[in-house]
Amino acid sequence: MKRISCLLVANRSEIAVRIIRACRGLGIKTILAASEADRESLPAQMADQVVCIGPSPPAESYLKVGTIIMAAVGTGAEAVHPGYGFLAEQPELPETCARYGLVFVGPKAEQIRQMGDKIVARQMAESLGIPVIPGSGLIQNLGETITAAEKIGYPVLLKAAAGGGGRGMKIARQPEDLKIIFSEASAEAQAAFGDSRLYLERFIPTARHIEIQIMGDQYGNLVHLGERDCSLQRRYQKMLEEAPSPALSPELRTEMGKAALALARQIKYENAGTVEFILDPEEKKFYFLEMNTRIQVEHPVTEMITGIDLVKEQIRIASGQPLSFSQQDVKLKGHSVECRINAESPKKGFHPCPGRIELWNSPLGARIRVDTHCYKGYFVPPYYDSLLAKVVTWGQNRLEAIAQMQKALGDFLVSGVETTIPFHRFLLRSPAFIQGAIHTRWIEDILIKEFEENARNNLC
Amino acid sequence: MTSITQDDVLLILKMLDESAFDELRIETGDLKLLARKHGKGISLDEAVFEDKRPTPVLKIEPTLDAEKDLNLSTMKLTESKVEVQLAKPTLEPSAASQNLMPIKAPMLGTFYRAPKPGAPPYVEVGSMVNEDDPVCILEVMKLFNTVKAGIRGRIAQICADQGQMVEFQQILFLVEKISEEKESPKASPA
Numbered sequence: 001m002k003r004i005s006c007l008l009v010a011n012r013s014e015i016a017v018r019i020i021r022a023c024r025g026l027g028i029k030t031i032l033a034a035s036e037a038d039r040e041s042l043p044a045q046m047a048d049q050v051v052c053i054g055p056s057p058p059a060e061s062y063l064k065v066g067t068i069i070m071a072a073v074g075t076g077a078e079a080v081h082p083g084y085g086f087l088a089e090q091p092e093l094p095e096t097c098a099r100y101g102l103v104f105v106g107p108k109a110e111q112i113r114q115m116g117d118k119i120v121a122r123q124m125a126e127s128l129g130i131p132v133i134p135g136s137g138l139i140q141n142l143g144e145t146i147t148a149a150e151k152i153g154y155p156v157l158l159k160a161a162a163g164g165g166g167r168g169m170k171i172a173r174q175p176e177d178l179k180i181i182f183s184e185a186s187a188e189a190q191a192a193f194g195d196s197r198l199y200l201e202r203f204i205p206t207a208r209h210i211e212i213q214i215m216g217d218q219y220g221n222l223v224h225l226g227e228r229d230c231s232l233q234r235r236y237q238k239m240l241e242e243a244p245s246p247a248l249s250p251e252l253r254t255e256m257g258k259a260a261l262a263l264a265r266q267i268k269y270e271n272a273g274t275v276e277f278i279l280d281p282e283e284k285k286f287y288f289l290e291m292n293t294r295i296q297v298e299h300p301v302t303e304m305i306t307g308i309d310l311v312k313e314q315i316r317i318a319s320g321q322p323l324s325f326s327q328q329d330v331k332l333k334g335h336s337v338e339c340r341i342n343a344e345s346p347k348k349g350f351h352p353c354p355g356r357i358e359l360w361n362s363p364l365g366a367r368i369r370v371d372t373h374c375y376k377g378y379f380v381p382p383y384y385d386s387l388l389a390k391v392v393t394w395g396q397n398r399l400e401a402i403a404q405m406q407k408a409l410g411d412f413l414v415s416g417v418e419t420t421i422p423f424h425r426f427l428l429r430s431p432a433f434i435q436g437a438i439h440t441r442w443i444e445d446i447l448i449k450e451f452e453e454n455a456r457n458n459l460c
Numbered sequence: 461m462t463s464i465t466q467d468d469v470l471l472i473l474k475m476l477d478e479s480a481f482d483e484l485r486i487e488t489g490d491l492k493l494l495a496r497k498h499g500k501g502i503s504l505d506e507a508v509f510e511d512k513r514p515t516p517v518l519k520i521e522p523t524l525d526a527e528k529d530l531n532l533s534t535m536k537l538t539e540s541k542v543e544v545q546l547a548k549p550t551l552e553p554s555a556a557s558q559n560l561m562p563i564k565a566p567m568l569g570t571f572y573r574a575p576k577p578g579a580p581p582y583v584e585v586g587s588m589v590n591e592d593d594p595v596c597i598l599e600v601m602k603l604f605n606t607v608k609a610g611i612r613g614r615i616a617q618i619c620a621d622q623g624q625m626v627e628f629q630q631i632l633f634l635v636e637k638i639s640e641e642k643e644s645p646k647a648s649p650a
Contacts, residue, residue: 052627053568066601074625192564
């Protein structure tokens, strides 16, 4: 066991605020590694100390392993929390931490590596009897792709082996489509990940994205904390998440939890992780998608229905303590919804809108939680992702949680930058969403068109 | 550092490869390592430790805006494991020296005034420096980066302590600008 008294936060924005709050709760001093653009940010104001690690572009600051390590060593920090994004899933960071005697708040480098290679992860899942979406191994050329697609059955999804976040993914409904998209996808994968390897998967049109939160310690204790339904996405970027999923029966929940734990156990997984599945609601079948070896953006909905502070637990586990709860202790209570509010213009194709926030009246009240780094007068820098805030609500049941969110977003006033709040308000009123009858392409295929039409009518 | 293993060398090479620098030089104990990108040859005279390394371009701000940032600098020196309050650099230029210009850290790293332990410092207060003169070394994980003055003048103040971690853009030196007219009558005003 290694006592942590001082922790370096190697991230920015709302997750940096979240980690600093967790550290305060544990009596841990915090040091924020901030880029030049973030020196005056809210987490910089909250941290006990700020260290400027470099210029604003992430490649020159937040993505530099050596600089992060130097900042931790030079300030006497004993641990590094990577948050999500940036270096969170780069095995070099935990490896270098170990060489410098620093505790990395996350899994082992080897575990990140195994799950980071999507093909290895998929093969491991298959070997454990966890269903995977019918698909191919690596495909080298168009001929192989067409043969593999015939075997899997159309429509198929062409994906990057090194992929994530939806980049490098393309749908083909017939062999002719493959001829067009094969070279595109290959080039896109090369550009985005430096790795042009591709594979094919069956495409499920009404699929839901369901993920299981897991938590493991150094002593082999592993538990799952139920699921999150993240089916509401635009271009594979999640916009609204909820827990539990309205589409899951208790039997399916148990089965998916077991599958997630089997995979985690196979690699002796430590710390917080998420196993993602695609659910085919019509067939009542689930398929392993991938595992994320970090805390996720949408972790608050799990915290709201379990009452467990995942970030505090991450830090405790990293310091060598055993899990503070058992599987029996995990009781799901009520329902929680999270809306990701981005600095984007929904009327202009979700174009990012950085700038100075002139008005920031965020919602308050019982059963409302807002995770944010924004405030009146804050300048949203153009170098990073556009997440401004996560509004999270809780209710005894799903409809209560949605009603609470409608009220919360009704109260949320922002000016100076455009936000996705109007789109979220529209989404929350949609009958299909309220009935829970949605899928991963519903926002793009249906809701955006309705939103645009509505906006046009209001203008006339 | 007691010894360097093959793994260390490979790691150092990898770090150099990913860095913005073309070349690096390490001396520890009896070992000297000179590594360079793009397969440039190493001439005999370079086997001696001397300074030909390219350094990052320093951004010299015309004002001392970063002063207020420095007030935040409370750091711990790890070697001693004792918390040390950094003396706040006194940056208010006196009335007589309105032409003080800062040399700022081009990266986060450990500040060393000399090219190697025991060697005389690159500069002292009062030293004259030209743009290309090295003034200190910033170490990032055993990568030693020479910082050049980037400005012509006389070192008026050394604002960082030997072996201290400095932040990106932290002021390392204050340089008193030597007015151009004295040196060359043809120089146009700045």
